Amino acid sequence: MKKVFLSLALLFFLYNSFAQIRLIKPITTIPAASTSCCGFRAYNSTELPMGAPFSKENTIVFDKEVFDDANTYNGAAYKVPSDGVYQFSLQLALKATNTDAEISQIMVKIQSGNQSATQILNIPAKYDNTITTECNAILKLKTGEDVKIILIGMGTAKVVTTGNLSYFNGVKLY
Numbered sequence: 001m002k003k004v005f006l007s008l009a010l011l012f013f014l015y016n017s018f019a020q021i022r023l024i025k026p027i028t029t030i031p032a033a034s035t036s037c038c039g040f041r042a043y044n045s046t047e048l049p050m051g052a053p054f055s056k057e058n059t060i061v062f063d064k065e066v067f068d069d070a071n072t073y074n075g076a077a078y079k080v081p082s083d084g085v086y087q088f089s090l091q092l093a094l095k096a097t098n099t100d101a102e103i104s105q106i107m108v109k110i111q112s113g114n115q116s117a118t119q120i121l122n123i124p125a126k127y128d129n130t131i132t133t134e135c136n137a138i139l140k141l142k143t144g145e146d147v148k149i150i151l152i153g154m155g156t157a158k159v160v161t162t163g164n165l166s167y168f169n170g171v172k173l174y
Helices: 002-023
Strands: 039-043 047-050 064-068 084-098 104-112 115-123 127-141 146-154 158-162 167-172
Touching: 084 104, 084 115, 084 146, 104 127, 115 127
Parallel strands: none
Antiparallel strands: 039 064, 039 167, 047 158, 084 127, 084 158, 084 167, 104 115, 104 146
């Protein structure tokens, strides 16, 4: 009985192993890399003050490029070179001063037209220190659209970007 059971178990195992092997299809060609792929990375070389109180949209400028494959980043915005899906990421380090007795907030957005990714940053009452935030976005974009970083202050806090600790980068996924 034991031998019959082991024989059946072995046959079952071998059958399933061969069945799985038949389902695996070999890769016959590797897709060529897209010639339209492009990316960029930029950072702040100096501190950039953002006055307070402010409630209007302030565009953050990243004035130093590490690289810009398609030469489409101009410091204030990335101009999309071709239709596709893009991934963007941002790290923003701010020297924040809030002399008020209440929390102030900063809204940071990666924005293109009506598409955006938003991060809210709370600046505690009576705060005077550096604070950081990150924001990421995957956007489906058309040729010629602009992608930029927007900062909106809600409260009385004053903020200054801290130079090369703040960066913005993006890459075309497909």
